[in-house]
Structure formats: C-alpha cells, structure tokens
Amino acid sequence: MNTAAEHHAAMTAPVLRVEGLSARIAGQQVVEDVSFSVPPTGITALLGRNGVGKTSTIKAIVGLIDRTGVMELAGQRIDKEATFKIIRRGVGYVPEDREVFSKLTVAENLRLAERDADPRRQLVEELFPDLLARAGQMAGTLSGGQQQMVSLARALLNTNKLLLVDEPTKGLAPKIVGEVAETLAEAAKTVPILLVEQNLQVVRQLAGDAVVLSGGRVVHTGPALEFLDDAGLIQRHLGVSTDTAPHGDTIQKGAAQ
Amino acid sequence: MSTVILLLFTGLGLGALYFLVAAGLSLIYGLMGVLNFAHGAFLTLGAFTGWEIARRSGSDNWAIFLLSLLIGAAAGAAFAAFTEFVLIRRLYQRHIEQVLVTLGLSLAAVALFDGIWGTDPVYIQGPAWFKDTTDILGAKVPNDRFVCIVAAAMVLLALVFFLKKTRYGMIIRAGVENRSMVTALGIDVRKAFTLVFTIGGAAAGLGGVLASHYFGYVSPMLGGSLLIFAFIVTVIGGLGSLTGAAIAAVAVAILQQLANFYLGGTGDFVVVLALALVLLFRPSGLLGRTA
Numbered sequence: 048m049n050t051a052a053e054h055h056a057a058m059t060a061p062v063l064r065v066e067g068l069s070a071r072i073a074g075q076q077v078v079e080d081v082s083f084s085v086p087p088t089g090i091t092a093l094l095g096r097n098g099v100g101k102t103s104t105i106k107a108i109v110g111l112i113d114r115t116g117v118m119e120l121a122g123q124r125i126d127k128e129a130t131f132k133i134i135r136r137g138v139g140y141v142p143e144d145r146e147v148f149s150k151l152t153v154a155e156n157l158r159l160a161e162r163d164a165d166p167r168r169q170l171v172e173e174l175f176p177d178l179l180a181r182a183g184q185m186a187g188t189l190s191g192g193q194q195q196m197v198s199l200a201r202a203l204l205n206t207n208k209l210l211l212v213d214e215p216t217k218g219l220a221p222k223i224v225g226e227v228a229e230t231l232a233e234a235a236k237t238v239p240i241l242l243v244e245q246n247l248q249v250v251r252q253l254a255g256d257a258v259v260l261s262g263g264r265v266v267h268t269g270p271a272l273e274f275l276d277d278a279g280l281i282q283r284h285l286g287v288s289t290d291t292a293p294h295g296d297t298i299q300k301g302a303a304q
Numbered sequence: 305m306s307t308v309i310l311l312l313f314t315g316l317g318l319g320a321l322y323f324l325v326a327a328g329l330s331l332i333y334g335l336m337g338v339l340n341f342a343h344g345a346f347l348t349l350g351a352f353t354g355w356e357i358a359r360r361s362g363s364d365n366w367a368i369f370l371l372s373l374l375i376g377a378a379a380g381a382a383f384a385a386f387t388e389f390v391l392i393r394r395l396y397q398r399h400i401e402q403v404l405v406t407l408g409l410s411l412a413a414v415a416l417f418d419g420i421w422g423t424d425p426v427y428i429q430g431p432a433w434f435k436d437t438t439d440i441l442g443a444k445v446p447n448d449r450f451v452c453i454v455a456a457a458m459v460l461l462a463l464v465f466f467l468k469k470t471r472y473g474m475i476i477r478a479g480v481e482n483r484s485m486v487t488a489l490g491i492d493v494r495k496a497f498t499l500v501f502t503i504g505g506a507a508a509g510l511g512g513v514l515a516s517h518y519f520g521y522v523s524p525m526l527g528g529s530l531l532i533f534a535f536i537v538t539v540i541g542g543l544g545s546l547t548g549a550a551i552a553a554v555a556v557a558i559l560q561q562l563a564n565f566y567l568g569g570t571g572d573f574v575v576v577l578a579l580a581l582v583l584l585f586r587p588s589g590l591l592g593r594t595a
Contacts, residue, residue, distance in 0.1 A: 111487075111488060130487040134487075134489065135490045140488045150481055151477060151478055155478075159486070160489045
C-alpha cells in the first residue's frame with residue numbers, strides 16, 4: 048500500500064522545484080524571488096519578454112551564475128552544489144547560442160559530453176544522422192542548425208532526469224526549426240523538459256505547461272494553451288498582439304530589451 | 305655565413321628554453337585566466353634540484369644528467385601542483401588577488417632559494433660532450449644547444465599528443481575555449497586546472513635543468529630572467545595556444561640573438577619592440593585569443 052502510494056507520489060511530484068530563486072550578474076539583480084515547478088513529464092515552457100531573466104533562471108538552476116533560494120531536483124537539494132555535480136545528478140543543458148566547442152570536432156564535442164558508462168550513441172545517431180557524417184569536422188565550421196543538433200545531441204547522449212533547453216530555435220531557418228521541434232517532442236517522451244522559447248508556434252506545438260516571467264518574477268503559471276489562447280495575457284506579459292503571435296510569430300515584437 | 309648559422313642555433317636553443325616556460329604559462333592562462341608570476345620559481349627550483357643531483361652524485365655523466373632532468377621536472381611539477389592546490393584554487397575569478405599571490409610567491413621563492421643555496425650563482429658541469437662543438441656549415445655550434453632543442457621538441461610533441469589524443473587533453477582544449485560550458489557537461493574542470501599547472505611546472509622544471517647547462521650556472525634569479533621573455537613569447541604566440549608559443553619562442557629568441565650581434569646588443573629592446581608591434585597590429589597574437 049505504502050509502496051504504491053510512494054510510487055504515485057514519485058510519478059506526480061515535480062522533477063524540479065524552484066523556491067525563492069534570486070540571481071545577480073555583476074551586481075545587477077536579474078532574477079528575483081522566482082518560484083515554480085516542473086512536472087515529471089512533458090515540456091514546460093519558460094516564457095517572457097527579451098531580457099526578463101529566462102536565460103538567467105536556467106543558468107541559476109545549474110549554478111552557472113551566483114544564486115540564492117531553494118532548488119530541488121527529484122527531491123534532492125541542488126542549490127548549494129557546483130554546476131558539474133548538478134549536471135551529474137541527471138540534468139542535460141542545451142544553452143542559448145549552442146556553445147559548441149568550435150575548435151573540437153563534432154565527434155570530440157559528443158565524446159566530451161558522455162557522462163554515463165553506457166552513453167546512448169545509437170539514439171543520437173538515429174536522431175542526427177548528419178552528425179555521424181560530419182564526425183571529423185570542426186564544430187565551428189557547422190551551420191547554426193547543425194551546431195544546434197550537436198548541442199542537443201550532447202544533452203541526449205546521457206540518461207537525464209531533466210533537460211534545460213534554452214532558445215533552441217533562435218536564428219534557425221523555418222525548416223530546421225521544425226526538425227528541432229520534432230527532436231524535442233521525441234526527447235520529451237522519455238524526459239521532462241524546461242524550455243525557453245521565443246517562437247510561440249513551437250511553444251504551442253510542444254509545451255504542456257507554461258511559466259511566465261516579467262521583471263525577473265513569475266507572473267503566470269498554468270497550462271500552456273490556456274495562456275497562449277488568452278490575448279490579454281499575451282499582450283500584458285509578452286507585449287505581443289494576438290493577431291500574429293500565437294501562430295508563428297515570435298515574442299520579440301514590443302519586447303522590453 | 306657561419307656566424308648566422310651559429311646565431312640561429314644559439315637562438316633555437318634559447319627559444320627552446322623560452323618555449324618550455326611559455327608552454328605552461330600559455331596553457332594556464334588559456335584555461336584558467338591566471339597570469340602566473342610564480343612560474344619562474346618552478347623553473348629555478350627545477351634547476352637547483354638538478355644541480356643538487358649532479359653535485360651529490362659527484363658525477364657528470366649522461367645518466368646523472370638524465371636523472372637530473374627527471375628530478376628537476378618532478379620538482380617543478382610538485383611545486384606547481386602545490387601552488388594551484390593550496391593558493392590558486394581559492395582565487396579563481398579573482399584576478400587581482402591571483403596576481404598579488406603569484407607575484408608574492410615568486411619573491412618569497414627567490415628569498416627561500418637565497419637562504420638555501422646563497423645569492424651567488426653556482427656553476428654546473430654536464431656530460432663532457434656538452435662542452436664540445438659540432439661543425440655545421442662552418443659554424444662551431446655548442447652541443448648543449450642541440451640538447452635544449454631536442455628536449456623542447458620532445459616536450460612539444462608529447463604535449464600535442466596529450467592534448468589531441470587523451471580525454472583530459474580534450475577537456476583542456478575545450479576549457480581554453482569555454483570553461484563554463486565544460487562544467488555544464490558535468491566535468492569537474494578543477495582537476496584539469498591542477499593537471500595543467502602540474503604539466504606546466506614539469507616543463508618549467510625541465511627547462512630549469514636545461515637552462516642551467518645552457519648558461520653554465522644556476523642562480524635564484526634564473527627563473528625570473530627567463531620568465532620575462534616567456535611572458536612576451538606567450539603574448540606574441542597567442543594566449544592559450546601551444547603551437548603559437550612554440551613559433552613565437554623560436555622567433556623571439558632568434559630575433560634577440562641577431563639584434564644582439566648585428567645591432568649592438570639591442571636584443572632585449574628589439575624583442576620588446578616586436579611585442580609592441582604585435583599588440584598594436586595583431587592583439588590576439590599569432591594564433592590565440594585577444595591578449
């Protein structure tokens with residue numbers, strides 16, 4: 048009885064709980080008292096205007112910037128831990144702007160990311176066959192879309208409890224955006240994802256829940272579609288008119304930055 | 305012609321010493337952003353340790369020379385690892401404190417060496433072959449130059465192999481490019497920091513033993529005098545670039561030798577001028593990041 052209850056609790060408990068997260072960069076407050084949870088399945092979108100603190104929130108979660116607050120990954124506190132330890136607990140991080148190692152080959156970029164004793168090379172080869180053909184190529188010479196594939200592949204090589212994916216479609220051609228979205232949808236079948244994304248069409252396609260930031264604080268949480276279908280909320284929190292935003296436009300129009 | 309040949313080989317020998325110091329400096333700065341002013345002390349300790357091996361054995365044959373190279377490199381490596389682990393590790397991202405600590409350590413180390421071995425230079429004997437010369441196109445090149453050149457070339461090849469073919473080498477190359485992303489892949493980059501310091505210290509210690517034979521003596525100031533030119537080599541070669549350091553070391557040393565001979569002893573001035581020109585027209589150095 049207890050075991051079943053514990054199993055149910057584990058299946059419904061958030062994979063990530065963030066409570067009162069604040070962060071500073073060079074003395075400037077970039078995230079202030081942010082609290083939200085990421086459910087154990089599906090994709091949760093982290094939304095907000097440009098410069099509102101979405102990327103900083105992701106970086107604060109993995110400890111890449113100084114932060115305070117309580118953070119739990121699958122019930123374990125991670126807020127005092129160094130970045131590499133948080134990642135080893137089972138977090139895959141796909142940063143904004145890909146951040147591939149340009150002077151390392153594609154194969155070296157992937158080998159460097161292998162944490163598990165038995166990395167999922169076959170999965171990566173199936174998802175990104177193009178990378179296999181370019182294994183010996185310097186990552187810096189790849190196109191933006193190919194670099195994004197390397198960045199995603201690095202996160203998908205290992206078995207993770209959570210993926211943090213920061214603006215994966217930024218600056219990519221529409222065809223590549225579709226491929227990235229498909230990859231994320233495929234990945235989300237096995238691992239929950241916290242996704243920062245400007246393209247609302249991609250958010251509509253992928254996200255089950257949404258957390259909306261404004262001024263470094265959480266201003267809305269709830270089902271993603273409920274938020275995207277509410278013209279007033281979108282106008283207020285993202286500064287986008289609804290006649291264009293929900294079906295393909297990005298939220299950069301009227302952004303604060 | 306024979307003079308030019310002699311100057312070129314003397315320059316190559318000196319360049320080999322510059323490279324052995326600059327290789328560690330460049331990797332340490334490239335990976336960690338640390339300007340290590342204590343690096344010369346690793347070299348001096350290596351040189352004195354090598355001299356002690358020769359003195360205590362009472363012999364100057366090849367076996368003792370090779371042993372002194374090994375022990376000198378080990379002493380430099382141990383001193384460097386100690387420095388990183390005890391002093392530098394707490395100061396990453398605090399660049400002013402790093403400069404103060406490494407500068408202070410370099411001064412303290414010289415004082416320590418003064419206390420142990422005295423302020424006067426101690427003279428060193430190597431294998432008899434070192435004192436001979438080899439005739440190359442009419443130039444009588446001292447044999448110890450060849451030893452420096454071969455040793456530095458072997459260190460360069462070993463470092464390139466290590467950086468290209470091992471996982472830690474890959475971590476270091478990636479860390480030079482983007483340290484925080486390496487940690488974001490779950491890698492404890494601090495181990496790479498200690499390793500790079502240790503490797504740099506070993507190269508400097510080895511360079512110390514070779515420098516003592518090149519100059520014929522060891523003094524507490526030996527490391528400091530070579531460190532100045534190694535810094536120049538590191539900046540000209542490009543911070544974080546091993547190949548850049550190798551090319552710049554040879555170029556700087558040969559330029560210095562030629563200027564000293566043909567321009568009335570202005571070698572040091574010409575090298576500083578070359579540094580200024582590189583900073584003006586190619587601030588990232590020959591093969592590296594922005595200085």
